[in-house]
Amino acid sequence: MTALGNDPFYNCIRLATIIALPTSPPTVSGTWLRYNSIAKIYVPDNSVSAYKAASGWSTYASRIHGMSEYEG
Numbered sequence: 641m642t643a644l645g646n647d648p649f650y651n652c653i654r655l656a657t658i659i660a661l662p663t664s665p666p667t668v669s670g671t672w673l674r675y676n677s678i679a680k681i682y683v684p685d686n687s688v689s690a691y692k693a694a695s696g697w698s699t700y701a702s703r704i705h706g707m708s709e710y711e712g
Contacts, residue, residue, distance in 0.1 A: 643667040647674055655679045657712060663687045668696035679703060682710045 641662055646669045649655055655673075658681045660666065665687070673679060683691045685706035692701040 641666050644669070644672055646670040647672055649673050649676060649679075651675050653678075657682065657710075659683075659707075659710070660691070663690075665691045665694035665697050671699070672696065673700060680705060682707050 641660075643666050649658075649672060651674070653675050655676055656678055658679050660681060660683045663684050663686070665683075681691070681697075681700060681704045683704060683706065685708050688704060688706050691697045691704050697704065
């Protein structure tokens with residue numbers, strides 16, 4: 641995956657977990673997690689900083705965690 645379209649998780653208020661496997665953050669547009677305030681985002685451990693700094697992802701930086709923290 642290299643990109644997420646506009647608002648792919650629009651109104652998914654109960655979505656609790658997102659797992660992003662690419663080491664480089666995919667391009668996102670819009671407020672792609674609009675209306676969701678609970679989803680934790682798990683990314684490769686060595687990419688956490690890149691995701692937290694990336695455009696579109698930085699808005700959700702407090703929810704971004706390394707895969708080693710995933711307990712699912």
